[in-house]
Amino acid sequence: MIGGESLEFEIRPNPAPVSAAERAALLANPGFGRVFTDHMVTIRYAEGKGWYDARVEARAPIPMDPATAVLHYAQEIFEGLKAYRVDDGLTMFRPDANARRFRESARRMAMPELPEQVFIDSLAALVEIDREWVPDDPDGSLYLRPFMFASEVFLGVKPSSEYLYLVIASPVGPYFKGGAVAPVTVWVSTDYTRAAPGGTGAAKCGGNYATSLVAQAEGIEHGCEQVVFLDAVERRYVDELGGMNVFFVFDDGSLVTPPLTGTILPGITRDAVIALAGEQGHEVREELYSFDQWRADAASGRLREVFACGTAAVLTPVGTVRSADGEFVIGDGGTGEVTSRLRRTLVDIQRGRVADTHGWVRRLP
Numbered sequence: 001m002i003g004g005e006s007l008e009f010e011i012r013p014n015p016a017p018v019s020a021a022e023r024a025a026l027l028a029n030p031g032f033g034r035v036f037t038d039h040m041v042t043i044r045y046a047e048g049k050g051w052y053d054a055r056v057e058a059r060a061p062i063p064m065d066p067a068t069a070v071l072h073y074a075q076e077i078f079e080g081l082k083a084y085r086v087d088d089g090l091t092m093f094r095p096d097a098n099a100r101r102f103r104e105s106a107r108r109m110a111m112p113e114l115p116e117q118v119f120i121d122s123l124a125a126l127v128e129i130d131r132e133w134v135p136d137d138p139d140g141s142l143y144l145r146p147f148m149f150a151s152e153v154f155l156g157v158k159p160s161s162e163y164l165y166l167v168i169a170s171p172v173g174p175y176f177k178g179g180a181v182a183p184v185t186v187w188v189s190t191d192y193t194r195a196a197p198g199g200t201g202a203a204k205c206g207g208n209y210a211t212s213l214v215a216q217a218e219g220i221e222h223g224c225e226q227v228v229f230l231d232a233v234e235r236r237y238v239d240e241l242g243g244m245n246v247f248f249v250f251d252d253g254s255l256v257t258p259p260l261t262g263t264i265l266p267g268i269t270r271d272a273v274i275a276l277a278g279e280q281g282h283e284v285r286e287e288l289y290s291f292d293q294w295r296a297d298a299a300s301g302r303l304r305e306v307f308a309c310g311t312a313a314v315l316t317p318v319g320t321v322r323s324a325d326g327e328f329v330i331g332d333g334g335t336g337e338v339t340s341r342l343r344r345t346l347v348d349i350q351r352g353r354v355a356d357t358h359g360w361v362r363r364l365p
Protein backbone atom coordinates (compact mmCIF):
# COMPACT_ATOMS: atom_id res chain seq x y z
CA MET A 1 0.00 0.00 0.00
CA ILE A 2 2.16 2.89 -1.26
CA GLY A 3 1.51 6.13 0.58
CA GLY A 4 -1.35 4.50 2.48
CA GLU A 5 -2.73 6.70 5.24
CA SER A 6 -3.44 3.83 7.61
CA LEU A 7 -2.20 0.30 8.25
CA GLU A 8 -3.62 -2.68 10.13
CA PHE A 9 -1.33 -3.73 12.95
CA GLU A 10 -0.97 -7.45 13.48
CA ILE A 11 -0.90 -7.98 17.26
CA ARG A 12 1.36 -10.79 18.49
CA PRO A 13 1.32 -10.59 22.29
CA ASN A 14 4.56 -11.39 24.09
CA PRO A 15 4.21 -15.04 25.21
CA ALA A 16 6.51 -14.42 28.20
CA PRO A 17 5.81 -10.91 29.56
CA VAL A 18 7.46 -9.63 32.72
CA SER A 19 5.45 -10.72 35.80
CA ALA A 20 3.32 -8.16 37.64
CA ALA A 21 5.61 -8.38 40.68
CA GLU A 22 8.76 -7.86 38.65
CA ARG A 23 7.15 -4.98 36.75
CA ALA A 24 6.17 -3.30 40.02
CA ALA A 25 9.77 -3.62 41.22
CA LEU A 26 11.08 -2.09 37.98
CA LEU A 27 8.52 0.74 38.09
CA ALA A 28 9.48 1.63 41.66
CA ASN A 29 12.70 3.23 40.41
CA PRO A 30 12.93 3.13 36.63
CA GLY A 31 15.49 5.93 36.15
CA PHE A 32 15.66 7.16 32.55
CA GLY A 33 15.89 4.88 29.51
CA ARG A 34 17.06 1.68 31.20
CA VAL A 35 13.79 -0.21 31.70
CA PHE A 36 11.72 -1.29 28.70
CA THR A 37 8.21 -2.65 28.22
CA ASP A 38 7.22 -6.09 26.90
CA HIS A 39 6.45 -5.06 23.32
CA MET A 40 7.60 -3.04 20.34
CA VAL A 41 6.10 -1.89 17.07
CA THR A 42 7.79 -2.75 13.78
CA ILE A 43 6.85 -1.58 10.28
CA ARG A 44 8.86 -2.30 7.15
CA TYR A 45 9.31 -0.23 4.05
CA ALA A 46 10.59 -1.23 0.64
CA GLU A 47 10.88 0.89 -2.45
CA GLY A 48 8.08 0.05 -4.87
CA LYS A 49 6.11 -1.70 -2.13
CA GLY A 50 5.62 1.01 0.47
CA TRP A 51 4.93 0.39 4.17
CA TYR A 52 4.06 -3.19 5.08
CA ASP A 53 4.15 -5.80 7.85
CA ALA A 54 2.96 -3.49 10.65
CA ARG A 55 3.19 -5.43 13.90
CA VAL A 56 3.01 -5.13 17.64
CA GLU A 57 5.22 -7.94 18.92
CA ALA A 58 7.47 -9.02 21.78
CA ARG A 59 10.36 -6.60 22.29
CA ALA A 60 13.43 -8.44 21.05
CA PRO A 61 16.83 -7.87 19.43
CA ILE A 62 16.78 -7.11 15.72
CA PRO A 63 19.31 -9.27 13.87
CA MET A 64 21.33 -7.23 11.38
CA ASP A 65 23.63 -8.03 8.53
CA PRO A 66 27.03 -6.34 9.00
CA ALA A 67 26.49 -4.51 5.70
CA THR A 68 23.18 -2.93 6.83
CA ALA A 69 23.32 0.63 5.47
CA VAL A 70 22.62 2.47 8.76
CA LEU A 71 25.73 0.99 10.37
CA HIS A 72 27.88 2.68 7.75
CA TYR A 73 26.21 5.91 6.70
CA ALA A 74 23.95 6.73 9.66
CA GLN A 75 20.67 7.19 7.83
CA GLU A 76 18.56 7.23 10.99
CA ILE A 77 15.94 9.48 12.62
CA PHE A 78 13.98 9.34 15.86
CA GLU A 79 11.34 11.01 18.00
CA GLY A 80 10.64 11.23 21.71
CA LEU A 81 7.36 11.86 23.53
CA LYS A 82 5.56 10.70 26.64
CA ALA A 83 2.35 8.91 27.57
CA TYR A 84 0.82 9.93 30.91
CA ARG A 85 -1.56 8.30 33.32
CA VAL A 86 -4.34 10.75 34.19
CA ASP A 87 -7.31 10.23 36.52
CA ASP A 88 -9.51 8.54 33.99
CA GLY A 89 -7.12 7.04 31.48
CA LEU A 90 -4.00 7.56 29.40
CA THR A 91 -2.91 10.51 27.27
CA MET A 92 -0.10 11.63 24.97
CA PHE A 93 1.12 15.21 24.51
CA ARG A 94 0.97 16.57 20.93
CA PRO A 95 1.76 13.30 19.07
CA ASP A 96 0.59 14.98 15.86
CA ALA A 97 3.49 17.45 16.17
CA ASN A 98 5.96 14.57 16.57
CA ALA A 99 4.39 12.82 13.57
CA ARG A 100 4.89 15.92 11.43
CA ARG A 101 8.45 16.44 12.62
CA PHE A 102 9.26 12.78 11.95
CA ARG A 103 8.18 13.29 8.32
CA GLU A 104 10.28 16.45 8.06
CA SER A 105 13.32 14.65 9.50
CA ALA A 106 12.74 11.80 7.02
CA ARG A 107 12.66 14.21 4.09
CA ARG A 108 15.96 15.80 5.12
CA MET A 109 17.61 12.39 5.42
CA ALA A 110 16.27 11.15 2.05
CA MET A 111 14.06 8.61 3.82
CA PRO A 112 10.42 7.70 3.09
CA GLU A 113 7.80 9.69 5.03
CA LEU A 114 5.67 7.62 7.36
CA PRO A 115 2.03 8.79 7.12
CA GLU A 116 1.19 10.83 10.24
CA GLN A 117 -1.82 8.69 11.09
CA VAL A 118 0.29 5.51 10.98
CA PHE A 119 2.83 7.15 13.31
CA ILE A 120 0.11 8.11 15.81
CA ASP A 121 -1.61 4.70 15.50
CA SER A 122 1.71 2.94 16.16
CA LEU A 123 2.16 4.83 19.44
CA ALA A 124 -1.43 4.16 20.51
CA ALA A 125 -1.07 0.44 19.70
CA LEU A 126 2.06 0.12 21.82
CA VAL A 127 0.69 2.08 24.77
CA GLU A 128 -2.50 0.03 24.66
CA ILE A 129 -0.76 -3.34 24.91
CA ASP A 130 1.81 -2.08 27.44
CA ARG A 131 -0.57 0.13 29.43
CA GLU A 132 0.39 -1.54 32.73
CA TRP A 133 3.86 -0.06 32.20
CA VAL A 134 2.67 3.56 32.40
CA PRO A 135 3.77 4.60 35.91
CA ASP A 136 1.18 5.53 38.55
CA ASP A 137 3.70 7.94 40.07
CA PRO A 138 2.32 11.47 39.51
CA ASP A 139 5.77 12.49 38.25
CA GLY A 140 6.37 9.38 36.12
CA SER A 141 5.49 8.70 32.50
CA LEU A 142 6.03 6.23 29.68
CA TYR A 143 8.67 7.60 27.31
CA LEU A 144 7.97 6.58 23.72
CA ARG A 145 10.81 6.28 21.23
CA PRO A 146 9.78 5.92 17.59
CA PHE A 147 12.72 5.59 15.20
CA MET A 148 13.56 4.52 11.67
CA PHE A 149 16.75 3.41 9.98
CA ALA A 150 18.16 2.31 6.62
CA SER A 151 17.96 -1.48 6.57
CA GLU A 152 19.12 -2.31 3.07
CA VAL A 153 22.16 -4.60 2.96
CA PHE A 154 24.39 -2.65 0.60
CA LEU A 155 27.60 -0.63 0.92
CA GLY A 156 26.93 1.78 -1.94
CA VAL A 157 26.40 5.41 -0.96
CA LYS A 158 22.77 6.23 -1.81
CA PRO A 159 19.47 6.45 0.02
CA SER A 160 18.56 2.96 1.23
CA SER A 161 15.77 1.18 -0.64
CA GLU A 162 14.57 -0.50 2.58
CA TYR A 163 13.78 0.84 6.04
CA LEU A 164 12.67 -0.45 9.41
CA TYR A 165 10.47 1.72 11.65
CA LEU A 166 10.16 0.76 15.31
CA VAL A 167 8.64 2.09 18.49
CA ILE A 168 9.94 1.06 21.89
CA ALA A 169 8.77 2.35 25.26
CA SER A 170 10.53 3.03 28.53
CA PRO A 171 8.85 3.92 31.84
CA VAL A 172 10.59 6.91 33.42
CA GLY A 173 10.48 8.40 36.88
CA PRO A 174 10.73 12.08 37.72
CA TYR A 175 13.69 13.48 35.80
CA PHE A 176 14.67 15.39 38.91
CA LYS A 177 14.76 13.47 42.15
CA GLY A 178 12.25 14.74 44.67
CA GLY A 179 10.54 16.71 41.91
CA ALA A 180 12.62 19.77 42.84
CA VAL A 181 14.16 21.35 39.80
CA ALA A 182 17.80 22.06 40.51
CA PRO A 183 19.51 24.59 38.23
CA VAL A 184 22.20 23.14 35.96
CA THR A 185 25.61 24.46 35.02
CA VAL A 186 26.16 24.63 31.27
CA TRP A 187 29.35 24.51 29.24
CA VAL A 188 29.49 26.82 26.22
CA SER A 189 31.49 24.97 23.60
CA THR A 190 33.79 27.22 21.58
CA ASP A 191 35.72 24.36 19.93
CA TYR A 192 32.84 22.31 18.55
CA THR A 193 29.66 23.14 16.69
CA ARG A 194 26.57 21.01 16.30
CA ALA A 195 24.99 22.02 13.01
CA ALA A 196 25.84 24.27 10.08
CA PRO A 197 23.48 26.11 7.70
CA GLY A 198 22.30 23.63 5.12
CA GLY A 199 23.13 20.74 7.44
CA THR A 200 20.91 18.50 9.53
CA GLY A 201 20.42 20.64 12.65
CA ALA A 202 16.65 20.78 12.24
CA ALA A 203 16.31 17.02 11.68
CA LYS A 204 16.02 14.74 14.70
CA CYS A 205 18.73 12.33 13.59
CA GLY A 206 21.15 10.25 15.60
CA GLY A 207 24.06 11.81 13.74
CA ASN A 208 23.47 15.18 15.41
CA TYR A 209 23.86 13.49 18.77
CA ALA A 210 26.99 11.62 17.69
CA THR A 211 28.69 14.94 16.88
CA SER A 212 27.57 16.50 20.17
CA LEU A 213 29.05 13.84 22.46
CA VAL A 214 32.64 15.03 22.45
CA ALA A 215 31.49 18.52 23.47
CA GLN A 216 29.22 17.00 26.12
CA ALA A 217 32.20 15.05 27.47
CA GLU A 218 34.24 18.25 27.53
CA GLY A 219 31.45 19.93 29.49
CA ILE A 220 31.33 17.09 32.00
CA GLU A 221 35.12 17.36 32.46
CA HIS A 222 34.49 20.98 33.42
CA GLY A 223 31.79 20.07 35.92
CA CYS A 224 28.85 20.96 33.65
CA GLU A 225 25.70 18.92 33.06
CA GLN A 226 24.85 20.24 29.60
CA VAL A 227 26.53 21.84 26.58
CA VAL A 228 25.47 25.00 24.76
CA PHE A 229 26.40 25.19 21.08
CA LEU A 230 27.10 28.42 19.24
CA ASP A 231 26.35 28.99 15.56
CA ALA A 232 28.76 27.30 13.15
CA VAL A 233 29.42 30.36 10.95
CA GLU A 234 30.39 33.17 13.33
CA ARG A 235 30.73 31.16 16.53
CA ARG A 236 28.89 33.99 18.25
CA TYR A 237 25.17 33.27 18.48
CA VAL A 238 23.57 30.76 20.79
CA ASP A 239 21.96 27.85 18.93
CA GLU A 240 20.77 25.35 21.54
CA LEU A 241 21.91 22.63 23.93
CA GLY A 242 22.80 19.09 22.84
CA GLY A 243 19.18 17.99 23.16
CA MET A 244 17.22 20.98 24.46
CA ASN A 245 16.22 24.44 23.23
CA VAL A 246 17.03 27.52 25.28
CA PHE A 247 15.16 30.64 26.47
CA PHE A 248 16.40 33.88 28.05
CA VAL A 249 14.16 35.88 30.43
CA PHE A 250 14.76 39.63 30.86
CA ASP A 251 13.95 42.15 33.59
CA ASP A 252 11.11 43.66 31.52
CA GLY A 253 9.41 40.24 31.46
CA SER A 254 10.25 39.54 27.83
CA LEU A 255 11.70 36.28 26.58
CA VAL A 256 14.17 35.59 23.78
CA THR A 257 14.79 32.25 22.08
CA PRO A 258 16.94 31.57 19.01
CA PRO A 259 14.95 31.53 15.75
CA LEU A 260 14.33 28.40 13.66
CA THR A 261 16.83 29.10 10.89
CA GLY A 262 17.53 25.45 10.14
CA THR A 263 20.41 24.86 12.53
CA ILE A 264 18.33 24.15 15.64
CA LEU A 265 15.78 21.47 16.36
CA PRO A 266 12.22 22.83 16.32
CA GLY A 267 11.27 21.61 19.79
CA ILE A 268 7.64 20.91 20.59
CA THR A 269 8.28 22.03 24.17
CA ARG A 270 9.81 25.23 22.73
CA ASP A 271 6.65 25.79 20.70
CA ALA A 272 4.42 25.18 23.74
CA VAL A 273 6.52 27.54 25.90
CA ILE A 274 6.22 30.32 23.30
CA ALA A 275 2.43 29.94 23.36
CA LEU A 276 2.13 29.74 27.15
CA ALA A 277 4.53 32.61 27.81
CA GLY A 278 2.48 34.81 25.47
CA GLU A 279 -0.68 33.90 27.38
CA GLN A 280 1.05 34.73 30.68
CA GLY A 281 1.74 38.25 29.41
CA HIS A 282 5.34 37.86 28.24
CA GLU A 283 6.56 39.24 24.95
CA VAL A 284 8.49 36.43 23.21
CA ARG A 285 11.06 37.30 20.54
CA GLU A 286 12.61 34.67 18.30
CA GLU A 287 15.91 36.36 17.55
CA LEU A 288 19.66 35.84 17.49
CA TYR A 289 21.36 36.26 20.85
CA SER A 290 25.14 36.28 21.12
CA PHE A 291 27.28 34.71 23.82
CA ASP A 292 28.90 38.17 24.40
CA GLN A 293 25.48 39.75 24.92
CA TRP A 294 24.52 36.91 27.25
CA ARG A 295 27.56 37.55 29.43
CA ALA A 296 26.98 41.33 29.41
CA ASP A 297 23.26 41.00 30.22
CA ALA A 298 24.00 38.60 33.08
CA ALA A 299 26.54 41.10 34.47
CA SER A 300 24.21 44.10 34.19
CA GLY A 301 21.29 42.23 35.73
CA ARG A 302 19.11 42.80 32.66
CA LEU A 303 19.04 39.03 32.18
CA ARG A 304 17.09 37.43 35.02
CA GLU A 305 16.60 33.76 34.08
CA VAL A 306 17.72 31.19 31.53
CA PHE A 307 16.09 27.82 30.98
CA ALA A 308 16.47 24.87 28.65
CA CYS A 309 13.47 22.86 27.48
CA GLY A 310 12.62 19.53 25.91
CA THR A 311 10.34 16.53 26.38
CA ALA A 312 12.58 14.61 28.77
CA ALA A 313 13.15 17.28 31.45
CA VAL A 314 10.38 19.76 30.45
CA LEU A 315 11.99 23.03 31.69
CA THR A 316 15.43 23.06 33.29
CA PRO A 317 16.79 26.26 34.85
CA VAL A 318 20.36 27.26 34.00
CA GLY A 319 22.16 28.65 37.04
CA THR A 320 25.79 28.97 35.95
CA VAL A 321 27.41 29.40 32.54
CA ARG A 322 30.97 28.22 32.05
CA SER A 323 33.34 28.39 29.08
CA ALA A 324 37.05 28.42 28.31
CA ASP A 325 37.00 32.14 29.31
CA GLY A 326 35.57 31.64 32.79
CA GLU A 327 32.07 31.62 34.20
CA PHE A 328 29.13 33.77 35.20
CA VAL A 329 25.94 33.27 37.17
CA ILE A 330 22.35 33.94 36.07
CA GLY A 331 20.41 35.97 38.65
CA ASP A 332 21.14 34.43 42.05
CA GLY A 333 21.96 31.08 40.45
CA GLY A 334 18.65 29.61 41.56
CA THR A 335 15.40 28.76 39.80
CA GLY A 336 13.58 31.86 38.55
CA GLU A 337 9.90 32.61 38.97
CA VAL A 338 9.09 32.81 35.28
CA THR A 339 10.78 29.44 34.68
CA SER A 340 8.89 27.88 37.59
CA ARG A 341 5.51 29.20 36.51
CA LEU A 342 5.92 28.14 32.88
CA ARG A 343 7.09 24.72 33.96
CA ARG A 344 4.15 24.26 36.33
CA THR A 345 1.63 25.36 33.71
CA LEU A 346 3.03 23.02 31.06
CA VAL A 347 3.24 20.03 33.41
CA ASP A 348 -0.31 20.69 34.67
CA ILE A 349 -1.61 20.67 31.09
CA GLN A 350 0.32 17.49 30.27
CA ARG A 351 -1.02 15.77 33.39
CA GLY A 352 -4.62 16.87 32.88
CA ARG A 353 -4.63 19.00 36.04
CA VAL A 354 -5.69 22.16 34.20
CA ALA A 355 -7.82 22.65 31.11
CA ASP A 356 -6.09 22.01 27.80
CA THR A 357 -7.26 25.01 25.80
CA HIS A 358 -4.85 24.27 22.93
CA GLY A 359 -5.96 20.76 21.98
CA TRP A 360 -2.49 19.45 22.83
CA VAL A 361 -3.53 16.46 24.92
CA ARG A 362 -4.52 13.33 22.99
CA ARG A 363 -6.60 10.85 24.94
CA LEU A 364 -5.84 7.17 24.32
CA PRO A 365 -8.66 4.66 23.98
Ligand SMILES: *Cc1c(COP(=O)(O)O)cnc(C)c1O
Nearest residue numbers: 243244245265267268269310311
Ligand atom coordinates in the same frame (compact mmCIF):
# COMPACT_ATOMS: atom_id res chain seq x y z
C1 LIG B 1 14.41 16.55 20.70
C2 LIG B 1 15.30 17.74 20.77
C3 LIG B 1 14.90 18.94 21.40
C4 LIG B 1 13.61 19.09 22.17
O1 LIG B 1 12.49 18.82 21.40
P1 LIG B 1 11.10 18.50 22.13
O2 LIG B 1 10.16 18.29 21.00
O3 LIG B 1 10.75 19.69 22.93
O4 LIG B 1 11.33 17.30 22.96
C5 LIG B 1 15.76 20.02 21.36
N1 LIG B 1 16.96 19.93 20.75
C6 LIG B 1 17.38 18.80 20.16
C7 LIG B 1 18.71 18.77 19.52
C8 LIG B 1 16.56 17.67 20.14
O5 LIG B 1 16.99 16.56 19.55
